Amino acid sequence: MRTLYIDYDFKVYTTNAEGRMAIETDVFDGISDYVVECYRFVPSGSSYTKPNGLTVHGEFIQPFVTENELDIAQREYEQKRISELEIENTTLLEGMAQSQQTIDEYEQALTEIETALGVTS
Amino acid sequence: MIGKTNANNGSAKAFAAISVTYPAGFVCTCTDGSKTLKLKDTSGQGVFWIPYAGAWTVKCFDGADYDSSANKKSAYVEVTSEGQSISITLKILPETYQEVEYIQTTGTQYIDTGIKPIDSTYQVSTKIGVTTTEQDKCVFGTNSATYYQLTPYANKWAFGTNNAEGSAGTYKATVGNEYIIEFNNSLYGIVINGSPIVDGLTFINGNNSIKISSRNDSRLGKFKYYYFRIINNQTNDILMDLIPCYRRSDSVAGMYDFVSGGFFINSGTGTFLVGGDIA
Numbered sequence: 001m002r003t004l005y006i007d008y009d010f011k012v013y014t015t016n017a018e019g020r021m022a023i024e025t026d027v028f029d030g031i032s033d034y035v036v037e038c039y040r041f042v043p044s045g046s047s048y049t050k051p052n053g054l055t056v057h058g059e060f061i062q063p064f065v066t067e068n069e070l071d072i073a074q075r076e077y078e079q080k081r082i083s084e085l086e087i088e089n090t091t092l093l094e095g096m097a098q099s100q101q102t103i104d105e106y107e108q109a110l111t112e113i114e115t116a117l118g119v120t121s
Numbered sequence: 122m123i124g125k126t127n128a129n130n131g132s133a134k135a136f137a138a139i140s141v142t143y144p145a146g147f148v149c150t151c152t153d154g155s156k157t158l159k160l161k162d163t164s165g166q167g168v169f170w171i172p173y174a175g176a177w178t179v180k181c182f183d184g185a186d187y188d189s190s191a192n193k194k195s196a197y198v199e200v201t202s203e204g205q206s207i208s209i210t211l212k213i214l215p216e217t218y219q220e221v222e223y224i225q226t227t228g229t230q231y232i233d234t235g236i237k238p239i240d241s242t243y244q245v246s247t248k249i250g251v252t253t254t255e256q257d258k259c260v261f262g263t264n265s266a267t268y269y270q271l272t273p274y275a276n277k278w279a280f281g282t283n284n285a286e287g288s289a290g291t292y293k294a295t296v297g298n299e300y301i302i303e304f305n306n307s308l309y310g311i312v313i314n315g316s317p318i319v320d321g322l323t324f325i326n327g328n329n330s331i332k333i334s335s336r337n338d339s340r341l342g343k344f345k346y347y348y349f350r351i352i353n354n355q356t357n358d359i360l361m362d363l364i365p366c367y368r369r370s371d372s373v374a375g376m377y378d379f380v381s382g383g384f385f386i387n388s389g390t391g392t393f394l395v396g397g398d399i400a
């Protein structure tokens with residue numbers, strides 16, 4: 001279940017702003033914010049008249065962009081996520097390498113102390 | 122073999138042929154933007170003899186011209202090679218419905234077709250679009266003691282039949298991917314995008330009806346559906362021919378059956394997402 005926002009034209013937004021109304025729905029669960037904002041969501045009890053004169057009645061959910069644009073939006077989102085994950089991965093690997101270096105330094109220092117104290121295993 | 126034409130495209134040598142089935146009484150034309158062909162009668166069937174390669178659009182309509190007609194339908198056809206023969210069917214919904222590109226399920230919706238696959242002759246043909254990276258969600262199916270279902274699972278197509286569950290082929294859960302599916306094809310069992318993935322298996326379930334985007338109310342799917350047909354794989358009779366649409370009076374989305382004239386709506390919860398309106 002997500003809280004989303006619609007404007008006077010029933011276009012969906014993931015963030016609130018003046019003139020937008022909050023809605024609760026699970027229909028967009030698992031769908032990227034990029035794609036969610038390509039939809040028009042007419043809530044139950046409301047109506048929307050399309051530019052061609054056809055009036056639709058809620059609950060009615062339809063993209064206001066073409067399917068191709070929708071796919072492009074989703075792919076851009078996925079590409080962005082891949083880039084973000086690659087950066088996260090690089091950061092983690094660097095962190096692990098740093099940790100390994102710290103461990104190596106610690107073990108070396110420990111060995112030196114043991115040698116100085118004449119400790120044998 | 123290209124021969125006599127029934128379209129008024131003159132005496133030029135034909136390059137390819139487009140056979141068209143359309144509603145009787147409608148005008149039917151074919152154009153590439155610069156040249157327009159028109160069938161001589163409104164019988165509901167005809168052939169366009171195409172003079173050269175290119176992107177052609179076949180249109181049928183019931184008014185003076187396409188743009189002003191209340192009832193109309195068009196289809197793009199890519200003519201690429203000499204001697205090519207293409208068949209298309211243009212179907213028009215009753216005015217009480219608005220056709221859309223697809224309906225989309227999001228994990229709570231499904232359609233009960235009411236048709237029970239009581240023997241091995243029930244073939245499903247459908248086109249779906251991937252909407253999520255999630256798997257283990259049914260494209261369609263039914264089950265009780267036996268299985269009749271198709272489900273992406275672990276990057277393969279999982280299926281089941283009497284004591285013979287299995288998986289085969291490759292499923293890529295990339296959003297936007299499309300799959301054209303023939304399930305229970307009499308020759309190949311399952312065919313995905315034109316390629317057989319299993320051989321010789323037959324699927325039967327006599328107890329429950331086939332459900333779209335579900336398997337007997339469980340494992341509800343998350344797909345786009347562009348059409349859904351149930352066919353007798355021995356006689357090729359179409360038992361159900363569903364296309365996505367919504368009812369103009371109340372905007373309820375579902376699928377209209379050209380065979381029975383019935384309108385099949387959501388048997389689950391929530392609302393179908395719908396694709397763009399088709400003029």
